[in-house]
Amino acid sequence: MTNQLASARGVFAIAATPFRDDGRLDTAGIDRLTDFYVACGVDGLTILGIMGEAPKLEPEESLAVIRQALGRTRLPVIVGVSASGFAAMHRLARESMDLGAAGVMIAPPSHLRSDDQILAYYAQAVEAIGMDVPFVIQDYPLALSVIMSPRVIRTIVQNHASCAMVKHEDWPGLDKITQLKAFMAEGSMRPVSILCGNGALFLDFEMERGASGAMTGYAFPELLVDVVRLQRDGRRDAAHDLFDAHLPLIRYEQQPGIGLAVRKYVLKKRGIIASDAQRKPGSSLTGTSRAEVDYLLARLARHDKRAAI
Template structure:
């Protein structure tokens, strides 16, 4: 099943589990898949920035992709294929689709600065991978340093019919969601799915601005999925109450440089993965930082029993 503009709900960004010696932990891949499905995932994204994709060999990337496709069955698997060169992007995109992936995610390279450079890059990327592959725009200026205005995103969408989704990670970015939905309402942009990232840090209001769901890797994916469902059901206060309880831990996880270490540590404690190891070069939490996370978990457990680890 190929990805289309109707995609919604919870698409966790999967970390890549490693053993302490840097090998891919295949057992934890299976556990991770099972836990995501139990959390109510409606799809999944692999080989994203937090998936340590640049540290993987091409064959490893494809093997991880195939394992998630098999584990998720008929649910869509999106594969991050961003690469410095279009040849590598094409290889992984075509190989992933051949394995059964639903679509691919493409981030702009950091060197792009002007609107023409950004739109031109996406034209070239789609020419390289093929217009038959549905793709997701990854808009993440905090890390990628590429600023995409709503008009630029609209142009990419209108010029490339295979664009079906935006992964929205601008910060602040609520007005951008509103602008894109206004384009759609006035008929100047066709409908696309908008899923949001940034560790879920703004999911509460992003849903109210017109997002269709979450595509991020916060260590409690169940909460993300529940906030999405509550907002869609009009249960605004319940959604914010649940979200607010998790906000201190989400904030801690969003620290630049150690965010993945925090996420993997919590996921290890929750039994999603066996080890919080990162493939080198990578960061690790100090004893003080681990104690701080443990404290935040103990406070969260007063409101959400899933944090009682």
């Protein structure tokens, strides 16, 4: 399974977690959302990530989401298991793998500052989940305040055979991708998959720098699939033209604080989820913001009919 993720390419959609207006899990919505991602042509799913509101779920709710998503698709599913303590991480990781997950994703806690602290944390995390569990490094300094240099990432990969993937979300981070690919080319770093996040804000050039694909949750995952495919086919201008048409909405969705509200609002307008509610604490869009999103969708529909909703 480690080899499967280490060679993964394409798009792993970061799944939102649908709730009812009253904050309860929308179990029917999980099935509809999973089916939607599969129909968009994604290569895998990542559930219980930061944008999946994982910290707001009770442990049994997390397991229910995992069980339902894994029972709905045969695509590889990565489960976010980041937790404040290793006991909770161990349980969620082991139960996820027992249910058929392809691997787990681990984000570093925000208090880590030095390279030695980061390396020690991942060593302890691997010990906690088990060395047989494939894991993904989440490199997201903008949200987590932890800065991992390419050399630190290389050391984690080299120290732990179960490390299969890097979720790259540094910003600016294009040169980091280039450096990691150079390590792999020279043989000083074992080849692993590099999937990029940041709401796909830089996906056009990330693919050109050698990224394996995307792992993010933009409300039009079909766009992510198309851009990755076009870049692979060598159709650079076509990839950039399509990406540029979506860029205003991608940018709007990437705003700190309301980004998930934007994403859920669009998914609701597309008929994928019944409610755009977030579990508290959460954000919501003002009437003006909703009108701006509607305007962006109308403009996008001139270039991509999938936005005509």
